[in-house]
Amino acid sequence: MMNYLQRLGRSLMLPVAVLPAAAVLLGVGAWIGQFSWGEDSVVSAFMIAAGDSIIGNMGMLFALGVALGLSKDKDGAAALSGLVAFLVITEVLSVESVAELSQIAVDDVNPAFGVITNQFIGILSGVVASIMYNRFSHVQLPAALAFFSGKRLVPIVTAAVMMALSAVFFYIWPYVYNGLVTFGMWISQLDFIGAGLYGFFNRLLIPTGLHHALNSVFWFDVAGINDIGNYWDGEGEVGITGRYQAGFFPIMMFGVPAAALAMYHTAHASKKKQIGSLMLAAGFAAFLTGVTEPIEFAFMFVAPLLFVVHAALTGLSLAIAAFFQWTAGFSFSAGLLDFFLGFPLEMANQPYMLLIQGVIFGVVYYVLFRFLIVKFNLMTPGREPEGEGLDISEEPTELEGSNKMAMMASTIYQALGGDDNVVSIDNCVTRLRLEVKDMGKVDQAKIKQTGVPGINVVSDHNIQVVVGTQVQFVADEMNKIRKN
Template identity: 65%
Template sequence: MMKYLQRMGKSLMLPVAVLPAAAILMGIGYWIDHEGWGGGNPVAAFFISAGKSILDNLPVLFAVGLAFGMSKVKDGAAALSGLVAYLVVTTLLSTDTVAMLKGIDVEAVSPAFEKIGNAFIGIISGLVASNMYNRFSKVQLPDALAFFSGKRLVPIMTAVSMIVVSVILFFVWPVVYTGLVSFGEAISKLGPVGAGIYGFFNRLLIPTGLHHALNSVFWFDVAGIDDIRNFWASKGTKGITGMYQAGFFPVMMFGLPAAALAMYHTAKTKQKKQVAALMLAAGFAAFFTGVTEPIEFAFMFAAPALYLVHAFLTGLSLTIAALFHWTAGFGFSAGFIDFFLSLKIPIANKPYMLIVQGLVFAVIYYFLFRFIIVKFNLATPGRGDDDELDAGGAENAIDGKSKFARMAAKIYEGLGGDANVTSVDNCITRLRVEVKDMKAVDQNKIKSTGVPGIKIVGPNSIQVIVGTSVQFVADEVEKIRNNN
């Protein structure tokens, strides 16, 4: 199970990598026109629209990215199937379609279906699509249906599978969503402790997208709290209004960037450069705009226990801020932009103390994350078994335009060719190969290509460590297999 979650985490790195840029673009636009959200400034509108085009479609990116990354053979058909899966479920469970199926007015449809296009649905879509690709991409249909064989069959089977998933969600989703709203209304009566419980579950539900149900209770007018609107209107009680927002600032502006630094420092030496690029951009996005998904999705699946710690610390932060009545608010997210803007709101109470709290939380996050990662050898970015990189790598062993083709040919021959190889996949730096007979593998021939190493991981499983150019070698191996 843990290995499967780690594969999910790695597959999500592709869509996650683009999020910091999107967050910064949107943050710049919001900084220029924070009241009109671009309505009063065309430059702001341009930046906000550019950022929203990515952030608002995060579930789609997850569906496509997971479908592609989790398939045994990285192929466009898998990615297309991820998109098909997402479109099927979000269309079948859209408010209009549900109203039609139930024969009721749109206004009477459960509000749960307004939130059906979320990260959880994107993840389910990607996983179903990748499973359909792995199962049906090589299926041969009878001659009359031969056109739909193989990869063309995958999107079809994905669509059928998602119809079944949609039927299940049709009944389950409103119950789960409504239950969370009721839960939120109950804990809202617990004061600072309730704020902490909310913060804990807010982060814990991020992977599923169900945090929106909780947010609606505390941030909007579902249960009469309406924390965001009341704060910016400076209505309510000083030190109380904003209590469901304030505690996020120390975590998003300071805690998570410090966690990103800890993940960089604990990455393998040969991976530090790649990890630094991601964490620097993600950390800046978290501090400046309050968009934390680039950091959180980088470790939530690869190291779920660490994510649980993060959720607990978020709850603790909200409890502390609420207990001491330190308040600030946000219209976008708990980043520097909103913190700076909220300073001028009269109902804000001792907001600068959130900076002090944030500095303390930065220390806690850094040392706690670093200790847990090292102590339990967690597979955070740059630490997984598949993350080994060779500075020179095999790519330097062969020169010329067709070096990867020649390297692939020799490696494939050393593996035993078509007679012995049953499947070939690749991760960040390795070819992951399944063979019929390990005795038929000529390790010396493989090593003669200059690869940094070979790792036998099972009676029929072998990994060839290539380096950062493994994708090019894998593509050439796939060509050899398809042409034979």
Template identity: 65%
Template sequence: MKSYFQRIGRSLMLPVAVLPVAAILMGIGYWIDPSGWGGESVYAAFLIKAGSAVIDNLPVLFAVGLSLGMSKDKDGAAALSGLVAFLVITTLLSTDSVAMLQGIDVEAVSPAFGKINNAFIGIISGLVAAAMYNRFHTAKLPTALAFFSGKRLAPIMTSIAMMVVSMILLFVWPVVFSGLVTFGTTISKLGAVGAGLYGFFNRLLIPTGLHHALNSVFWFDVAGINDIGNFWANTGVKGTTGMYQAGFFPIMMFGLPGGALAMYHTAKDNKKKVVASLMIAASFAAFFTGVTEPLEFSFMFAAPVLYLVHAVLTGISLFIAATFHWTAGFGFSAGLVDFILSSSLPLANKPFFLILQGLVFFAIYYFVFRFIIVKFNLSTPGRGDDEDEEMVEEDDSASTTKVSASSTKDAKFKRQAEIIYDGLGGDANVTTIDNCTTRLRLEVKDMSVVDEKKIKSAGIAGINKVSDHNIQVIVGTEVQFVADEMIKLRK
């Protein structure tokens, strides 16, 4: 199970990598036109729309990225299956479709289906699509249906599977959504404690997409709170209105960047540059715009315990801000742009204390994250299990069939792949081919068949047997090209 969630985390890094740039584009756009949000500046509108094209479609990016990353051979047909899965479920569970399926007016459809296009649905779509692809991409149908065999069958089976998933969620989703709304209404009566509980569950529910149900209770006029609307319209109570927003500023602007610094410092030395590029961009996006998905999804599945700690700290932050009646608000998210805009509003109460609170939370996140990552050896970016195993020294005298360094790049990768694949036992023994940054991550049926000397003769850096069926071949930073050639060898 741990390995499965780590694979999810690695697969999510593909779509997550594009988010910081999108968030920065939106932030610059809002900075250019803070009041009109693009309505008064064509340059701002251009940047905001370009960034929102990615941010607003995060769920479909998750569906495609996960289906590709979790598939056995990283084929484009797997990505297509992910897209098909997402389109099927979001169409079947749209308000119009639900109204037809239930024979009711659109206005009578549960509000749960108004937010069906969320990250959870994207993740479910990607995982189901990958499972269907891995199961059916080599399936052979009778001659009359042969055209639909193999990889063409995967999207078809995916669509059928998502029909089943959609029918289940048709009945389950509204119940869960309504339960969260009721829960939110209850804790809203608890004052600062309620704000803290809301902050905790807000972060905890992010992976499921059900945080929208909770947000609707506190931010909008579902239970009479309407925290965002009242704050910006100056129709609330100073020091109280904004209590369900203010505590997010210390977390998004300071806390998560502190956690990012901890993840950078605990990354492997040879991974620090790669990790730094992601963490710097993601931290800037979080601080400037309040878009935290690039940071949160970088460790959400790879290190769930760390995400739980993040949720707890978010709850504490909202509790502290609400207790001392420090308030600020946001129209987009809790970043610098919204902080500056809201600080001048009449209902903002001692907002700059949130900056001081944020500095404290930066330190808390850094030291807590660093301690937990090291203590429990968590697989945050740059610290995968595949990077912790001791490497086996290369035996230079293993064979005379080493790959010549003078050979062309493509020929070199192809020859390396052939030698490694043959040494692993070929089609009869190799079941899965995958790779991380520097290693081939392989599954075999019988480890006794593996010829280590032959594999080492390919000029690789080393071999690591992880378990009875899992083996890693350390190739280096060009591992992707060797993996691609090995995939071509599979019959």
């Protein structure tokens, strides 16, 4: 079950990765509209409408992404089935359709059906489509119906299942929706404390990958909060909308890079050069894009105390930003690029204060991390006994040049036990998600020789390797090796 939920969380990142495109369009469009020459500008309106076309259809994108991500061989037929599933349930349970089925006026239809195209339904549609694909994509029908065999059968079966599910949701969706709204309202009524609790659990769930599921409740239109969508659409309340995003900027842009600096300064002198290059690249990525996992995985398992402190500081940052009603929004993650694009939007409220907060948090992170590392002799990267830990010196030529990704993939694949031991290869934004037959055959030391920031053994058969934002290319090369 845990493995399935992790795969679901990873699948959600595919549609979420589309959001930066919407951010660019909405951000630049809003920026143009700020100037006198941009008022009522056709260019501004054109770009905002294009951005809204993505933000407004996140439910459909979730259906496509989840179906593709959870299908066993990532085939396009699974994504098509996800779209079919989403269209069936959203059309059958649209306000007009429900009014006709219930023989009532449109105005009397339960408001729950007015938001049936939300991301929750998208996720559900994707899950159903992936199950149908994994079950029926290789089914052979009798000769008379052979044309509809295999992958062509999947959308048909998916449509039938979704029709049945639509009949069920006709009765239960109002209760489900009201339950989600109640949960969201409960959190929102906790004001800045609720934002702080969300931030704390958001970081704490990272090792399991379940933070994506938690994010969907607050960032998207699952429980009626829709913090990201409302922020970029300019809907909601200034100082409130964006509170589940704003506090991440001080952490991603300043706190985590400061933690990386502390780990570099406390590393053994003999390892500072290689740790420095690793932390510099990861810290710059965190500041610019908000992708912090390469740094977080470098200490979350070797020094759990630091990770708990990190989660607590994240919660504190969100609580502070929410308390003072400083708001800023992101489309992908809380880095400089999203901060710049979201700065001129209508829902932004004193976003520059987040930079000041960020500098303060950067100092707090550095002092706390350095003190705790030295005080408790924590084995962060570069502090391991000689001969252990990160070591890329043994194979310097193998991982250099234009073929670096292929060489890294080859080394990791062989260290996993090769064809005889590797069951599946997948990836999220920064991590390889790997399933093996026997964890005892995995050579973790050899994997570390490639210079990866961290390794996470999830279970007896599942292991994650933190590569960084180029992880997709490593995964692609590993899949090529596996197929040959």
